[in-house]
Amino acid sequence: MDRKPNILFLMADQFRADALGCSGGWTRTPNLDRIAAMGVRYSECVTNSPICCPARASLASGLYPHTTGLWTNKGYTLPPTWRTWMAAIRDAGYRTSLFGKTHLHRHGGEMDLRDCEHLLHAYGLDDVDETTGPHAASKSRCRMTDLWASKGLLEAFRHDIHRRWHLGLITDPSPLGAEHHYDAYVGQTACRYLQTYDREQPWFCWVSFGGPHEPWDAPEPYASQFDPAAMPPARPRITSESPRPTGGLDEHFAKYDEMLSRPERVGLSPENTPRLRANYAGKVALIDDQIGQILSVLEQRGELDNTIIAFTSDHGEMNGDHGTIYKSCFLDGAARIPMIVSTPAMRNTPLAGRVSASPTELFDLGPTLADLAGAPLDYEQFGVSLAPTLTDPAAHHRRDAVCEFEGEVMLLTDRHKAAINRQGELYLLIDRERDPDEQHNLAGTPALRDTETALRLRILERLAQSQAQRPIVGFVAD
Numbered sequence: 001m002d003r004k005p006n007i008l009f010l011m012a013d014q015f016r017a018d019a020l021g022c023s024g025g026w027t028r029t030p031n032l033d034r035i036a037a038m039g040v041r042y043s044e045c046v047t048n049s050p051i052c053c054p055a056r057a058s059l060a061s062g063l064y065p066h067t068t069g070l071w072t073n074k075g076y077t078l079p080p081t082w083r084t085w086m087a088a089i090r091d092a093g094y095r096t097s098l099f100g101k102t103h104l105h106r107h108g109g110e111m112d113l114r115d116c117e118h119l120l121h122a123y124g125l126d127d128v129d130e131t132t133g134p135h136a137a138s139k140s141r142c143r144m145t146d147l148w149a150s151k152g153l154l155e156a157f158r159h160d161i162h163r164r165w166h167l168g169l170i171t172d173p174s175p176l177g178a179e180h181h182y183d184a185y186v187g188q189t190a191c192r193y194l195q196t197y198d199r200e201q202p203w204f205c206w207v208s209f210g211g212p213h214e215p216w217d218a219p220e221p222y223a224s225q226f227d228p229a230a231m232p233p234a235r236p237r238i239t240s241e242s243p244r245p246t247g248g249l250d251e252h253f254a255k256y257d258e259m260l261s262r263p264e265r266v267g268l269s270p271e272n273t274p275r276l277r278a279n280y281a282g283k284v285a286l287i288d289d290q291i292g293q294i295l296s297v298l299e300q301r302g303e304l305d306n307t308i309i310a311f312t313s314d315h316g317e318m319n320g321d322h323g324t325i326y327k328s329c330f331l332d333g334a335a336r337i338p339m340i341v342s343t344p345a346m347r348n349t350p351l352a353g354r355v356s357a358s359p360t361e362l363f364d365l366g367p368t369l370a371d372l373a374g375a376p377l378d379y380e381q382f383g384v385s386l387a388p389t390l391t392d393p394a395a396h397h398r399r400d401a402v403c404e405f406e407g408e409v410m411l412l413t414d415r416h417k418a419a420i421n422r423q424g425e426l427y428l429l430i431d432r433e434r435d436p437d438e439q440h441n442l443a444g445t446p447a448l449r450d451t452e453t454a455l456r457l458r459i460l461e462r463l464a465q466s467q468a469q470r471p472i473v474g475f476v477a478d
Helices: 030-037 052-061 085-091 113-123 143-150 154-167 182-196 248-260 272-300 362-372 387-391 446-465
Strands: 006-013 040-042 095-101 127-131 203-212 307-313 339-342 354-356 401-405 408-412 416-420 426-431
Touching: 006 272, 006 362, 030 272, 030 307, 030 339, 052 362, 085 095, 085 203, 085 362, 095 182, 113 127, 127 143, 127 182, 143 154, 143 182, 182 203, 182 272, 203 272, 248 426, 307 362, 339 362, 362 387, 408 446, 416 446, 426 446
Parallel strands: 006 203, 006 307, 040 354, 095 127, 095 203
Antiparallel strands: 040 339, 307 339, 401 408, 408 416, 416 426
């Protein structure tokens, strides 16, 4: 009997939907483009929340933020008693592993991530080497920071993170260099694990990079690989056509206007934004190179043709669009993410290389991988397997997609993007067909009142379909 296919789950942090070479054209990602050419790319995928912890909790649990009750990045721990699709895959006979960032449990301060490995085991991950994002890595400990310390690099890294936090949006290369950069560590650790894997079980390997999340610290040669002048211009700030209810967009702009205007910090400017984008593209290229090395390992072992490959991100990065940075809003730079799935059965067939424009949500990936692994999910969750779209080009996955942030809800359809505030009032309306750059907020336009009503009712319908059956328990605040 043939062994089940292996599963390679690739994930990045703060990776924009247009940061693939094949989707945006301003970065170079030959290896991710290769995976897309061997599978299906979902061009209309949104995160469940444009901020790390809520998005990752939704990815692991298959529950929406309004169901988990998790809205912010404050320290928390996903309850070890909660069932996950990773555990289902393990129960289906796979040896599971994780290399890199999960952000599924609290890891603030000077804690050692190795003290939390029992949680990752409970979530369904057998072999783990966990890291944090770059900011948390300046304080917490793990195998990666121990390696930096042994190389005399840890204090320089800590000083560099502290300096960037106070100076603002600078693009100096990381003192770690390309060899010891946090994304290189994740990629190389995964390579070594896969090179020496010798179990009879099929493997599931989650490789979770901490970049291209800021800081903008691409090491050389990646720091100089992209010309700032060749970067696409940032989208101007969105404007409103009519008076409308206040909502998170106004709050988002006000918060970042205040932060970026501090006199001691380097902020966004016509000169600085292209440099941020070029550095971000360099970090994307570094990750893509690491993915290429992982694919080479699979080819050398003769396993590529029996490996399912998926790629996604937790959320995007504004990177200067609309005069802001980071995430935490419903505009495309933050809310839309890449999603690629490739299976051995579809490669070298007309199905490979297809682009699906059906709305998709981040947490649909978990049920998809479980489905492909023959691992039924017999617990309540709201992700929908993408498997039918992998074999039927005409399959429509979702009617629309939902994204949530701090009690607000955004709905993405083929034609529109709409968002309601905490009071249930619609404050954002974009005609995606006529305004792909999101320059005009049409909320409050009298001629579109019927459209607003229909979209608002659809948002409320989506919420009603997934109301909390149980609040999440076990979150631990800092």
